[in-house]
Amino acid sequence: MNFQRIVIALLVLVIAGLAGAFYANWKTLTQLRTVKAFVEGAVFADAVAACEKAPSSTPFKWNGxxxxxxxxxxxxxxxKDTIIASYTxxxxxxxxxxxxxxxxxDIGSNFLERESF
Structure with missing residues (x-):
């Protein structure tokens, strides 16, 4: 009887730990999506302006x-020390x-012509 109680208690602890880990993961991913959306919104206008001004044989026309x-x-x-960000x-x-x-x-007319990092 004592062994069964210990096993049940361990099972409850494992379930509670997994539930806590999933909640923390969900909360972190929600915050990360919010930050990513904010950064993308802040960068969008600069990206459009720079892309339309970039020299290329293929013109980039976002507004038209x-x-x-x-x-x-x-x-x-x-x-390991460098991260290159790109907004496409x-x-x-x-x-x-x-x-x-x-x-x-940087402008490329298709995926294969795009500059790789």
């Missing part, structure tokens, strides 16, 4: 584009990667 989409904020970590926009099948740190835009 028929099909426009925001791919969003991405990051690449080429080394698409207007009429023309991709524009905007670096919010350097405030520089």
């Amino acid at each position: 584009g028929k099909q426009t989409a925001v791919i969003g904020l991405n990051s690449v970590k080429p080394s 926009l698409v207007a009429d099948s023309v991709y524009c990667d905007y670096d919010p740190v350097k405030k520089k835009a």
Whole structure:
């Protein structure tokens, strides 16, 4: 009888621990999505302006584009100390990667022509 109580108590503790871990994960992911949305909103206007001014043989027309989409904020970590952020926009099948740190835009007409980091 004593063994059964110990097993049940351990099972209840494991379930409570898992529930707490899932709650903490959910709360953290919600805050992270909120921060990402705020950053994307703050960077959007700069990205559009830089992409429209970027020199390219294929013009990037966000305001006059028929099909426009925001791919969003991405990051690449080429080394353990460096993270490269990129905000990607698409207007009429023309991709524009905007670096919010350097405030520089790079344009490519399709995914294969885009500059890799």
